[in-house]
Amino acid sequence: MQKKKKSKRLGxxxxxxxxxxxxxxxxxxxxxxFKLSFTNSNLLSPGKEKFIGVQNYIDILTKDKEFxxxxxxSFIYAISIVVFSYVLGMLIAALLNMNMKGRGIYRAxxxxxxxIAPMVMAANWLWLLNDQFGLINHVLMELKxxxxxxxxxxxxxxxxxxxxxxxxxxxxxxxxxTLLAGMQGIPGELYEAARIDGxxxxxxxxxxxxxxxxxxxxxxxxLLLIWAFNGFENIFLLTEGGxxxxxxxxxxxxxxxxFFRSKMGYASAxxxxxxxxxxxxxxxxxxxxxxxx
Amino acid sequence: MKKxxxxxxxxxxxxxxxxxxxxxxxxPSEDKNSEEKVNTESNDTQKKEEEEKESGETAKITFWDMxxxxxxxxxxxxxxxxxxxxxxxxxxxxxxxxVPWDNYYQTFLTAITSGTGPDVATAGSQTPMQFATMGEIxxxxxxxxxxxxxKDPILDDMMxxxxxTNKLEDEYIALSWQCDTRIFTYxxxxxxxxxxxxxxxxxxxxxxVLRTLKEKNPDVFPLVTAGDLGGAQNIMMxxxxxxxxxxxxADAKSDFTSPKMxxxxxxxxxxxxxxxxxxxxxxxxxxxxxxLFYSGQAAIFYGAPVIGFFEDENLKDNLDILDPLQGxxxxxxxxxxxxxxxxxxxxxxxxxxATLDFVEWWVKNSKTxxxxxxxxxxxxxxxxxxxxxxDNAVLEKLVNxxxxxxxxxxxxxxxNFYPAFGQINGERYLGNAAQKVLxxxxxxxxxxxxxNGNVEAALELQAE
Numbered sequence: 107m108q109k110k111k112k113s114k115r116l117g118x119x120x121x122x123x124x125x126x127x128x129x130x131x132x133x134x135x136x137x138x139x140f141k142l143s144f145t146n147s148n149l150l151s152p153g154k155e156k157f158i159g160v161q162n163y164i165d166i167l168t169k170d171k172e173f174x175x176x177x178x179x180s181f182i183y184a185i186s187i188v189v190f191s192y193v194l195g196m197l198i199a200a201l202l203n204m205n206m207k208g209r210g211i212y213r214a215x216x217x218x219x220x221x222i223a224p225m226v227m228a229a230n231w232l233w234l235l236n237d238q239f240g241l242i243n244h245v246l247m248e249l250k251x252x253x254x255x256x257x258x259x260x261x262x263x264x265x266x267x268x269x270x271x272x273x274x275x276x277x278x279x280x281x282x283x284t285l286l287a288g289m290q291g292i293p294g295e296l297y298e299a300a301r302i303d304g305x306x307x308x309x310x311x312x313x314x315x316x317x318x319x320x321x322x323x324x325x326x327x328x329l330l331l332i333w334a335f336n337g338f339e340n341i342f343l344l345t346e347g348g349x350x351x352x353x354x355x356x357x358x359x360x361x362x363x364x365f366f367r368s369k370m371g372y373a374s375a376x377x378x379x380x381x382x383x384x385x386x387x388x389x390x391x392x393x394x395x396x397x398x399x
Numbered sequence: 400m401k402k403x404x405x406x407x408x409x410x411x412x413x414x415x416x417x418x419x420x421x422x423x424x425x426x427p428s429e430d431k432n433s434e435e436k437v438n439t440e441s442n443d444t445q446k447k448e449e450e451e452k453e454s455g456e457t458a459k460i461t462f463w464d465m466x467x468x469x470x471x472x473x474x475x476x477x478x479x480x481x482x483x484x485x486x487x488x489x490x491x492x493x494x495x496x497x498v499p500w501d502n503y504y505q506t507f508l509t510a511i512t513s514g515t516g517p518d519v520a521t522a523g524s525q526t527p528m529q530f531a532t533m534g535e536i537x538x539x540x541x542x543x544x545x546x547x548x549x550k551d552p553i554l555d556d557m558m559x560x561x562x563x564t565n566k567l568e569d570e571y572i573a574l575s576w577q578c579d580t581r582i583f584t585y586x587x588x589x590x591x592x593x594x595x596x597x598x599x600x601x602x603x604x605x606x607x608v609l610r611t612l613k614e615k616n617p618d619v620f621p622l623v624t625a626g627d628l629g630g631a632q633n634i635m636m637x638x639x640x641x642x643x644x645x646x647x648x649a650d651a652k653s654d655f656t657s658p659k660m661x662x663x664x665x666x667x668x669x670x671x672x673x674x675x676x677x678x679x680x681x682x683x684x685x686x687x688x689x690x691l692f693y694s695g696q697a698a699i700f701y702g703a704p705v706i707g708f709f710e711d712e713n714l715k716d717n718l719d720i721l722d723p724l725q726g727x728x729x730x731x732x733x734x735x736x737x738x739x740x741x742x743x744x745x746x747x748x749x750x751x752x753a754t755l756d757f758v759e760w761w762v763k764n765s766k767t768x769x770x771x772x773x774x775x776x777x778x779x780x781x782x783x784x785x786x787x788x789x790d791n792a793v794l795e796k797l798v799n800x801x802x803x804x805x806x807x808x809x810x811x812x813x814x815n816f817y818p819a820f821g822q823i824n825g826e827r828y829l830g831n832a833a834q835k836v837l838x839x840x841x842x843x844x845x846x847x848x849x850x851n852g853n854v855e856a857a858l859e860l861q862a863e
Contacts, residue, residue, distance in 0.1 A: 148860065149508065149512070149533060150529070150532050150533060150818065150821070150822070150860065150861070151532075151860065152533050152534055153534075232684070236679075236687060237677065237678070237679040237682075238677065238679075238687075238691060238696065239690065239691075239694075255679070257678060257679045257682070258682075259679075259682035260678065260679045260681050260682045260838075261838070262838070265682070345627075345682070346627065346628055348627060348628050348681070348834060349626075349627070349628075349681040349682060349834050349837070349838055350681075350831070350834040350835050350837075350838045351831070352838075362826070365504065365505050365508065366822070366825045366826045367822060367825075367826060368822065
């Protein structure tokens with residue numbers, strides 16, 4: 107009994123350094139940022155910071171059109187990335203789960219977008235998508251598929267579509283690998299039994315594969331939802347939220363508010379609202395998953 | 400329930416990182432009257448430094464310098480200049496650090512507010528003013544006062560009015576050592592082919608030239624420029640200064656909805672509607688526009704002076720720059736320039752006098768940054784432009800002779816960097832308006848009205 111107690115104490119002691127680091131670099135700044143959201147803190151007016159209650163929240167929610175346009179695109183962006191990544195990831199994972207030649211190579215290749223540095227990724231995509239010397243337009247025009255270059259990052263809807271698709275491309279490997287790992291954990295006997303009972307591949311997929319992947323799907327979808335909603339570098343490096351704010355998402359909006367407008371209190375309030383939005387998204391996802399169980 | 404909680408915790412942790420970014424040092428500045436403090440303590444500091452000199456201790460100064468030219472050329476020349484200073488001043492050790500432009504303001508902001516910033520730095524033109532309003536700058540007024548009392552020849556050597564660009568109330572918060580501008584570089588061979596002999600001197604004439612270029616050579620874009628937010632901002636800065644207007648009036652009221660401002664947007668619209676610039680301009684970064692010009696797909700390039708074009712074997716014989724242009728509401732040609740400065744960013748420096756000495760030395764000895772560092776900017780000291788280097792530096796010579804005489808500061812109609820300029824320029828309200836036009840909107844009044852509130856808010860904030 108005493109040995110068990112001692113072992114427990116040792117466990118807690120060993121947790122302490124990690125806990126201290128988390129408290130220092132995450133919890134404290136989080137609480138400080140939360141506190142800041144109730145002030146009029148402005149970098150350009152040091153010493154004039156005062157408590158203003160929920161005024162920042164009221165201003166954001168009642169007057170700030172930019173916040174709402176960023177919020178709506180953040181939702182569209184995050185949900186689109188999750189949906190496309192999940193569907194495509196499932197498809198690719200199912201293919202990679204089959205016995206085929208060079209499966210290892212395909213699995214390595216599928217990881218490529220995940221490991222490429224964001225800066226390199228953005229520079230390459232900008233080159234690929236350029237209207238005058240971009241490879242994609244060049245190939246499409248050579249093949250006579252299009253007559254004039256597609257302006258990928260110029261118009262409102264096209265720029266939104268383009269940054270979303272690049273987001274899907276970037277996040278697809280995560281979804282694919284996670285689902286593939288889940289598929290490999292499904293016992294082969296289940297498929298064997300289904301085959302004996304006359305179930306085809308499609309039925310096996312819907313009645314064995316999909317239900318077995320429920321837990322993996324729930325975790326991966328939630329994580330991707332959080333990452334995509336919080337995603338900053340993808341859009342920032344491609345368009346900086348432009349043109350004309352068309353691809354502005356909440357993280358870039360909060361960043362601009364904090365560092366260009368110097369309104370730290372206001373930006374903190376926007377970040378807190380972002381947190382609330384993300385919680386709502388996660389709850390909806392949980393509810394949706396539970397209903398399907 | 401546990402699972403749900405863990406999901407929510409994960410979401411909270413993710414956003415906490417963002418909040419953490421906002422939750423920087425929010426403590427009020429320790430000393431609102433830092434300038435006074437520096438003055439009153441200067442004697443003590445000087446004494447302390449003298450004692451250090453006697454005791455053989457070395458005063459350390461951290462110097463952050465932006466990459467003002469090509470990497471491997473500019474920074475080498477700058478570091479050599481610092482080495483020279485260190486050799487001439489054995490009691491001082493200036494540590495040189497080259498800083499890239501990407502997110503430099505955030506780099507400065509984070510470092511300075513957390514007390515790990517540089518003692519001295521060159522940075523973006525408006526940066527000293529931004530930090531001065533935050534109370535983080537050590538004024539350089541003692542240097543200017545010394546020059547004035549000693550009747551230092553440098554005062555006559557400096558570009559007219561340049562000292563005042565960095566004056567905040569009665570203090571000089573930075574000293575300019577070079578200027579940045581934007582120019583139209585054009586292909587003389589393409590102009591010749593199109594039969595254009597007279598260079599444009601007004602916006603309307605420029606449009607005519609562009610129309611002629613388009614008509615005679617439809618395969619080539621008449622004009623290319625960056626149109627992303629930064630690029631659009633630079634276009635508008637050029638146009639507004641050229642049209643004798645700015646986002647604010649001389650008495651610091653918003654002038655964003657001025658008819659002159661509308662003329663600038665109409666000019667941008669004309670470029671777009673008549674297809675005188677590429678349709679995708681709004682998504683172009685400077686490198687995209689340069690590439691089109693370099694590859695012969697454009698007749699005119701608008702942007703910063705690019706020395707590389709004028710040194711390129713294939714291009715150099717067919718290049719020139721356009722004359723300064725006059726806007727429809729201006730009475731003479733005017734070209735925007737930004738005064739780039741060196742400033743002391745450590746208001747509590749223990750080596751205040753050594754810092755001032757180094758800043759003064761840097762301004763007076765900056766010649767090699769142009770002649771060897773090839774930073775491509777316009778020197779503030781007129782004597783530098785008489786250096787033999789400029790006999791062969793085609794582009795710099797052209798800018799100095801053609802453009803410099805029409806220089807008007809970016810803060811027009813206010814002479815100096817005013818506190819709200821940091822936000823107005825940093826938030827790129829002008830660029831935002833231009834981007835709306837580039838994306839097809841033509842309701843100019845509404846466009847200007849949309850950002851007018853932001854300009855007014857910035858001015859109000861500073862007034863508080």
